[in-house]
Amino acid sequence: MAYVTVPKDLSKVKTKVAFNLTKRQIICLxxxxxxxLPFFFLLKDxxxxxxxxxxxxxVMLPCFLFAMYERHGQPLEVVIRNIVQTKFIRPKERPYQTENLYTVLERQRKLxxxxxxxxxxxxTKGAGSRRRNKA
Structure with missing residues (x-):
C-alpha cells in the first residue's frame, strides 16, 4: 500500500498547472x-x-533561478531585495535603544x-529688592 504525505500547513501547498509546474515556473521557463533559443541560433554559425x-x-540561467529558487518560502526577487536593503540601503549599525522609565522620572523630578x-x-528676590528700595 502506498502512503502519501500530507503537509500540516496547506497554505504552503502550491497548485500545479501543467507538467507538475506552477504558473510562475511555466512563465519563467x-x-x-x-x-x-534565438540567442543560440544567432551565435551557432x-x-x-x-x-x-x-x-x-x-543567458537562460537567471530565468531558471527566478522560476525554481526559493528560500524560506520566498522567491528569488524577494531574497535579492532583502539582501540589497540590508547591505546598501539600511544603516549598518542599528543600536538598541530603550527609554528607561526611572531615568525619565528622575529627569522630570529634577526639572x-x-x-x-x-x-x-x-x-523672594522680588520681595527683597522691594524692601531695600523702600528703605
Missing part, C-alpha cells in the same frame, strides 16, 4: 526559451555550437525641582 550552447545557458527653585527664587 517560457521566458527563458524565448530569450535563449559564428561562434560554434559549443560556445553558443554555453552562452545560451548563461520640577529646578522650576520650583526658580519660582521661589524670583518671588
Amino acid at each position: 517560457g521566458a527563458a526559451l524565448l530569450v535563449g 559564428s561562434a560554434g555550437t559549443t560556445l553558443a550552447a554555453m552562452a545560451m545557458i548563461v 520640577e525641582k529646578e522650576v520650583s527653585a526658580i519660582v521661589k527664587g524670583t518671588s
Whole structure:
C-alpha cells in the first residue's frame, strides 16, 4: 500500500498547472526559451555550437533561478531585495535603544525641582529688592 504525505500547513501547498509546474515556473521557463533559443541560433554559425550552447545557458540561467529558487518560502526577487536593503540601503549599525522609565522620572523630578527653585527664587528676590528700595 502506498502512503502519501500530507503537509500540516496547506497554505504552503502550491497548485500545479501543467507538467507538475506552477504558473510562475511555466512563465519563467517560457521566458527563458524565448530569450535563449534565438540567442543560440544567432551565435551557432559564428561562434560554434559549443560556445553558443554555453552562452545560451548563461543567458537562460537567471530565468531558471527566478522560476525554481526559493528560500524560506520566498522567491528569488524577494531574497535579492532583502539582501540589497540590508547591505546598501539600511544603516549598518542599528543600536538598541530603550527609554528607561526611572531615568525619565528622575529627569522630570529634577526639572520640577529646578522650576520650583526658580519660582521661589524670583518671588523672594522680588520681595527683597522691594524692601531695600523702600528703605
